[in-house]
Amino acid sequence: MPPRSTRLVDSLDDDDYPAYTMGRAAEMLGTTPAFLRALGEHRLITPLRSEGGHRRYSRYQLRVAARARELVDQGTPIEAACRIVILEDQLEEAQRINEELRTQGGQPPP
Template sequence: MFDDADFPAYTMGRAAELIGVTAAFLRSLGTAGLIQPERSGGGHRRYSRHQLQLAARARELLDEGMPMAAACRIVTLEDQLADAHRRLLELSGARPDEYDKAG
């Protein structure tokens, strides 16, 4: 389960600490629709490694002066493109290093 990048393993405080942002920033990404954390039985937000990667990338774009809506859209599109590349690899049976050489 902890090998799964989508497993909601991190509390809001720990997630914010890991990527160097505030809890308010993580909540704002939820409001913007970029990430939707799972909720624990007690209602606490739980974030996955994948969500933290998306949040960190959004922070980079915001630090470069990008508006929130644009940063979230870019991160979403980058994530969709990466997912499409993974699916192509699976369908072709190629190893990731073979794809990198061809791409």
């Protein structure tokens, strides 16, 4: 097992490490815990739970939540904002895969 200090550095660099409490995440986003709960209800983000059952958010989840908040602030209903963010994420992933295939000389699947 790696030394404790190595594990700590690894978790600090990990975008998926659930480092932020609900209160801290809401504060960072300038929103309310209820907004974060609503994003979970609409399956945009699923926070991990601490041993005590408290929601914990990763940096990646905070970026996703921030994008949803931008859309909601522009007047988009939260349900639609969540769907838009999910579709944007899927498109970005598909584009990344296509680019990898192109650079490897392969062709994307039909």
